[in-house]
Amino acid sequence: MTDKLRRVSGGQVVYAELKRRILTLDLRPGQRLFEPELAQQLAVSRTPLREALRLLLAEDLLEQLPTGGMVVRTLSAEEIDELYTVRAALEGLMAAEATERMTESAGLELTKLVVRNELLVEFAEDAMNAGHDFHLKIAEIADHGWATRLHAQVDSQMARYRAFTNQSQLRRSAALEEHRGILDALVTGDADRACALAQAHVLSARDTALNAIGERLPQH
Incomplete structure (x- = not known):
């Protein structure tokens, strides 16, 4: 039992570290992962490493090659658009719900x-x-159960892109003003306005992310 717990714990630790590297782009999009090299870097055996890789594959942070190897998923304009569009809907819903519960x-x-x-x-x-x-x-x-669960799932996938949304002082200042507007709508009880502002805020971040990583995306 002790050995089993150690293996599970080791796999989770490796998973957390590899996920951190993927989300911070320390492991580059499109980079191939080599198990012997990773095992040596992380000072772990193949068993916890393979467990971690399976978890990351299930989260769509890795892609499996036909040859069996794995690579870090590439950045995708389509994925950014979809993730931020879904998040905008969720943020709008939750802002409206929060207004009623303020x-x-x-x-x-x-x-x-x-x-x-x-x-x-x-x-x-x-x-x-x-x-x-x-x-x-x-x-x-x-306190909306399903929206919170879906939001957490989308939020995790967006972590790779979030840093690109506020690299400029101009965007950070604009985002702050948007937060102020959302706050005002919440505390004054204007659910429709809170919903609209929350959605617009996320879509502005989407546009900024797309512009910021344009040079990183595959050119067609």
């Missing part, structure tokens, strides 16, 4: 997150994380 304490929590976003707006990664926390808090307030 309390004074929830409004204060959201306000603090927007203030934090403002303080960090000049720093790309910190601003990105602050904005992400704002959206997660709205999802928590909305």
Whole structure:
């Protein structure tokens, strides 16, 4: 039993590390993975490594070649468009739901997150994380089971693209203003406006991501 637990634990640790490398682009899109090299880098045996690779394959972060090898999934304009479009619908739904469930304490929590976003707006990664926390808090307030589960699934897939959405100060400042608008709609009880603003915000991020990674995408 102890050995089995160790194998499971080891596989999860390797999975988490490889996923981090994929999502941060340390493992490049299209890069082929070689098991002996990865096992040596991570100081693990083939068993936990193969378990981790199977999990990543199931999450569509890896692709299997006809020869049996695996590569990191390439960046895709179609995937970006689909992911952000689905997320926009989910964010709009949850913003509307959150409006109906708003309390004074929830409004204060959201306000603090927007203030934090403002303080960090000049720093790309910190601003990105602050904005992400704002959206997660709205999802928590909305308390919509299916939307939350689907949102988490889409959110995980989008992690590779999120960093491209706020590389410029112009976009970070615009995103902050959009967050302020969403917050205002939430605390004033305007569900329709909160929905529309949340959707528009995500679609603006989609357009920015597509423009930012244009040079990385395959040219036809």
